Amino acid sequence: MNICVRNNFLRSNLMSSVCRFSTTVPEVEPNEPTFIIDDTEDAQAKEAEIQKKRNKSGxxxxxxxxxxxxxxxxxxxxxxxxxxxxxxxxxxxxxxxxxxxxxxxxxxxxxxxxxIEYETVAFPYTIKEVMESAAQRRKEEKLRILQRDREVAEKFAKLDAWKKDLHERIAKKEAEVKAAKLKKERLVEEVRRHFGFTLDPRDERFQEMLAKREKEQKKQEKLAKREEKEKLMIAKLQQQSAEVK
Structure with missing residues (x-):
């Protein structure tokens, strides 16, 4: 309730009381000035202050x-x-x-x-074209996987043969190394017997004689291989002659 209404209410009550206990009617100035004070802004300010104080969060x-x-x-x-x-x-x-x-x-x-211009450049293909391209890629990927699986299966089937071949080559290499070592030992023993006394293998005379023996042995091996080759050729020619007859 604003001040103006409150003042009018009090004035009316006062006039009623006077009229009840008095035989004369009080005179009221017809044009008495009335002061109206609007406290709406004050109420809003108070409400804002209250709301501000309610905010304890900081x-x-x-x-x-x-x-x-x-x-x-x-x-x-x-x-x-x-x-x-x-x-x-x-x-x-x-x-x-x-x-x-x-x-x-x-x-x-x-x-x-x-x-529209951006999508035309960024996505130049239609939905149907994109779907067809994706289907083609999936098909190619599936074929690639099948081909890879086929190759793996073929190689796995040959695994035993490869292992056998590897073991044979290792055994052959070991045999060659062992044969070379034995040959070297025989040559060294022959050189020692040649001199008839103990001689240091690092001695120059020993090394020269060893090189000479190795050269002679290589020559003999070469002749033996040639003779073996000639025998094989002769046997082959004889077989062909027998087939012609």
Missing amino acids: LSKAHYNLMNDKRPYEEPHCLAHLTVKYHRKMYGKYGIASGVNPSLCWPTKQEIQER
Whole structure:
């Protein structure tokens, strides 16, 4: 109740009391000045102060609004708050309570045209073409996997033969190394018997005689291989002659 109404109410009660206990009617000035005091602004200020005291979080107004699902700023505080993107974001999050005109959420003709040009360059193929391309890639990948599996199966089937061949080659190499070592030992023993006395293998005379023996042995081996080859050729010719007869 404002002051003006309260004063009028008190005045009317006072006049009623006077009239009840008095035989004379008090005179009231017809044009008595009335002072009206509006306390609406004071009430609003008090309410704001009360609300401020109720906020015990210590948050700023913007953060307090965010925590209570309200728009953080009623007035723009930076250039970003004046952009269309920001207003669209506010409307998308707070709806009509954001106070943003919904028409801003629709793209302009220029934005639509730019988007069409971008999609034309970024996605030049139709949905059907993309699906066909993806199906072709899946088909090629499946064929590649099948081919790979086939190759692995073929190699696995040959694994035993490869292991056998490897063991044979290792055994042959070991036999060759062992034969070379025995041959070397025989040559050394022959050189020692040649001199008839113990001689250091590092001695120059020993090394010269060893080299000579090795050369003679290689020559004999070469002759033996040649003779073996000639025997094989003769046997082959004899077999061919017998077949002709």
